[in-house]
Amino acid sequence: MSTDTRERKAERIRHLLETEGEAVEENTLGFNEGRYESVADLEEYEALKDRAREIKEDAIERLPELIEQLRETVEENGGTLYLADDAADANRYIREVAGENDADRVVKSKSMTSEELEVNEALEADGVDVVETDLGEWVLQVADEAPSHIVAPAIHKSEAEIAELFNEQFDPDEPLETAEELTMFARERLGELIADADVGMTGANFITADSGSIMLVTSEGNARKTAVVPDTHVAVAGVEKVVPSVEDLAPFIELIGRSGTGQDITSYVSLLTPPVDSPVVDFDDPDLEFADRDDDREFHLVLIDNGRMAMREDEHLRETLYCIRCSACANTCANFQSVGGHAFGGETYSGGIATGWEAGVHGQDSAAEFNDLCTGCSRCVEACPVKIDIPWINTVVRDRINREDGGQFDFLVEGLTPDEEPGGVDLQKRLFGNYETLAKLGSATAPVSNWTTKLGPVRTLMEKTVGVDRRRPLPAFERTTLVDWFEDRGPRVSAADADREVVLYPDVYTNYIDVERGKAAVRVLEALSVHVRIPSAPGSGRAPLSQGMIDTADEKASRVYASLAEHIDAGRDVVVIEPSDLAMFRSEYEKFLPESSYERLREGSYEILEYVYGLLENGADADRLRTGDGERAPDIAYHSHCQQRTLELDRYTRAVLEDLEYDVLESDVECCGMAGSFGYKEQYYELSMDVGDRLADQFTTPETSDRLVVASGTSCEDQLEDLLAREAVHPVEVLDPRSRHH
C-alpha cells in the first residue's frame, strides 16, 4: 500500500469517525449489551448454538438435494422456484415477473440479498417505482445512501438528521421532530404506497425444503404487509437459506434476535407458505368481503447462487454460508463500533463476516477494501450463533489478497523478512509480520536502536516507507533478553524441591521488550515453589498471522512445537504470559499442527494467571505473593485482553487478584484498539485511538482514575499508557513479591 493510499484511507476513516461515529457507536454498543443480557437468560445457549451450527452444516452439505426438494414443494404449493446463477440472471427474471404483471410499483421489505443484486436499480431502469418499506431502508432510499449495518441499515443517522432529511424532502405542514412523529409520518406514507403496489418483494431468513415456507424475522410489520397486500409475491434469497424442515427453525428463532439486536425475539416471525391463504388487500375494492374473494396469488421464489456454490466448494469460505446475518459480529467488533459499515464493509455486506461474503459474491477486491479492519481480536467468535471462526476467514482472505498482485519487491526488506511469503506481500504487512526479526535486531543493537527510532527524521522515514504512524511511541528494546537474563541467573527453586515444573514461554514481546514482566513471572512462580525453565523458542506466529501470512505462521507453529515438545513429554507445564500467543496455541494451532500435537500443547499450556490460580487452588501459599491488604498495595483498574476473554481466561486473573484482597474494577470494552500492529499503522492510528477512548473513559472516572492500570496483553498495556499517560503493568507484576507498583 502506498503512502497516498494510506493517507486516503486515514482521511476516509477520519471523516466517518466525525460524521457517523457517534450514532454508530451508541447503537452498536446498545445492541451488543442487549446481546449479553439476552443470551444470559437463555438456559441452553451453548447447546442451541451447537444445534444451529449442526443444522447449517448439514443443510450446506446437502444443498443441491435440498434445493431440488424445495423446488418440488414450492411447485406443489402453486409457486415457482427460479435458481439464478448470478445477479444479472436474477434481475432479468424479476424484471420479467414485474413486466408480466404490468407492475408500476414494487414494494419491498428489507433484504440484504436484494441489495447484493441491486435489483432496485434494475427495476427502476424499466420505469418501475421501487419502494423500500422498512423504515430504516426507506430513510436511506430517501437520502440516497447505502446501509451501514446489515440489520439496522440506518444506524449511522440520528433522529435529528432524519428529521432534517424528511422536512427538506417532504415539506410536511408541521415540521417533524421526534422519532414518534417521523415513524407515524413514514407509516402513513408507506401505507399508501403499499396499498397501490402491484408486486411485493421480500427476502427470507430461512426457507424450509419440506414445506416450501419462508421465515421472515421482522419488527415493524412491513414484511407482513408486503407479502400479503399485493397479489404477487417475489421472495429473493441466497441458496444458503434453505434448511431441511420446519422443525429446524426453532433454534434460529431463539438465537437470531438475541444475537443481533439483543431482543429475545423480534415482534414478528412470519412463517409463510406461499402462495398464502390470506386474501389480497385491494383498497380499490373497499367493500368486497375478504371471505368472498377468489384470489389467484402468484409466488416466485428466486434463489441466488452468485458465487455461493463455489464458496461451498471452498474449504475456508464455506463456513460463511452458515451465517444467518444476525449482525452480532458487527456489534461486538470494536472497530465496527467506531466506524460502522461504511468503512467496515464492501459493496453490500458489512461487519466481521463481510469479508467472507464479499470475497464470495463480489470478489476479493471488494473484500480487500476493508479486510484489514479485522484485527483478529476474536470477540465475535463467541457471539456468533453458528460458531463461525470469523477471524480465520478474514485471515485466509488477507493471505489470498497478499498473494494476488505482484506488489513491490524490496530487497532490503527481503533481507529483514525471512518469511515464507511471496514477494508481493505489502511492505507494511511484511514488516509487522516479521516483528520477531526486528525485535531481535533491535535488542542486539539496543540502546542505539531505541535512540534512532526516537529521532524525528527516522520516524518520518518510517511513516513514509512502511506507514508506522509517527504519533505512536515505539516500544524500546532491551539489550538483555529474558532468555539471557534467566540463563545467567538460573532457577532459584530446584527441580528436586519443586512441586511442579514449568517452561515459561518467552514470547517476543516479553523476551525483547517488556523483560520486567517476564522476570516478575519467574519470581511469582518460584515463590509458589515451581521450578522454572525458559527455553529459547521462536515467536508463536501471531504477528505474521495477523498480517495474513499464513505459511509463515504455520512454519512458526511447527518450530514452537518442536521447541516445547520435549518439555511436554517430560511432564512440564507450558506457561504463557502473552494472551495472544496462548490463543495461538489453543485455537489457531489446530489448523497448523497434527491433531495429537495440537491437543498435547493445548492441554499442556496455561495463561500465567490461570496457572497461578491453579497453584493457589491446590494449596500453594498465597502469602508468599504480594497481597492487596499490604501497605501501599494498589487498587486496580483491570483490562483483560480480547483473546483472553474469548478463551474465558479473564476470570482467573480477577479471581486471583480478589482472593489476594485487591480491590479490582474491570473494564467491559471489547478491545483496547491497539491489536498488535493495528494501532501503529498510519492509516488506522486514529481509529485505534477512537476505539481506545472507550477504554480510557472507563479508567478516568472518579472511581478509577487513581487506580493502578493493569492489563494482560502487551498491546493493551501500550495502548493504555499512550491513552492515559499512566503506567500500565501486567497482573503478574502486581503479584511479584518484589513489586513496587502502587
Place this chain on the structure above:
Amino acid sequence: MTTTVERFETALEDLEVPVRRTTPAAFDETLGRVANEPVVGTPLPFEGVSLPAWVDDEPTPGALESATTGVTAASLGVADYGSVVLPSTPEGSEPVSLFPERHVAVLRERDLVADMPTAIERLGPELRDGGSAVIATGPSATADMGALVKGAHGPKEVRVVLITDAEDADGGEP
C-alpha cells in the same frame, strides 16, 4: 413452581401486553373491555366461543381502514416468550391482526405451550399442509427513526384474552 400460564403472563407483562383471563361464558364482556370500537374480527374456531354481534366479522379493506381494533384467534401461545401464533386464514386474519391500531389475540389456555421448540413442532404439520402463521410477540416496533417507537407498520397495542377451559373457570393449571 410457576405454571405455564404464570410464565406466559409474566412474559406478556414484560412486553407491556395486558392479558385477561376469562371463561367462554364471560367472553363477550371481557372482549368489550379490551376492544375499542369500531371493531373488526375474523371467526374464532373455538367451541362455545364466538364473536359478539358488535364485532364486524365480515372484514373488508374498508373495514380495516376504519377499525380501531382487530380481533383474531391465536392457535398457540408460547409461555417463554409471551408470543401468540396467528394462523393466516382466507377470512383475513393476517390483515385484521395487522392494520388496526390495536390487536386483540384470543387464545385458549389449553393451547399454551411452554417453549419455542414445542410451538414449532406443532406448527410443522400445519406448514407442510400449506398453512401460514406469524409468531407475534408484543406490538409492532421500530428503532429506525432514532428511538424506539411502537406501531411502525402494525398495531401499536396488543391485548391477549386467555380463555380458561370451561370446567376450570377459576384458572390455575389444569
